[in-house]
Structure formats: C-alpha cells, structure tokens
Amino acid sequence: MDGWVIAMMLGASTLLGAFGLWALIWGIRSGQFDDQTKFIDGAQFDSQEALNDAVMMEKKRKELLEEKRKKETGYAPPD
Secondary structure, three states: OOHHHHHHHHHHHHHHHHHHHHHHHHHHHOOOOOOOOHHHHHHHHOOHHHHHHHHHHHHHHHHHHHHHHHHHHOOOOOO
16 A cells, blocks of 8 residues: 555544544533433332332342252252
8 A cells, every 4th residue: 555545544544533532522422421310310200010010020030040050050949
C-alpha cells in the first residue's frame, strides 16, 4: 500500500474516534444515560400476575439447579 492510503486511513479512523469520544462525553454531561424513574416505573406498572410469574420462574430455576447439583454428586437420598 502507498503511504498516502495509510495516512488517509489513520486520519479517518482518528477523526471517527474523536467524534465518538465527543459524543460519549456530550451524552454523559447532558444526562442522556440517566434514568431516574426506571425502577419506580418498573414497580408501578408491574401487575400482580407478572410478579407472581417472576416468583414461580425463580422457584423453578432454583429447583432445576438443585436437581442438577444432586445429579452431579451422584447421591440420591432414599424416599
């Protein structure tokens, strides 16, 4: 490759990187990444059914992990 092609690629990548850094800093300073009501809205708009489903899924996950752990150890208690 010629030297001017490498210089052009380095210049373009430096320019794009600087633009990305500027955009990130602008977003942080202007509060674009702040979501102060995320957890409040999540709790406020969840229905009772959705919360019960989440509890059931967590119980199933724990049961499956316990079952997997018992199979890995090879120990099965008598019934």
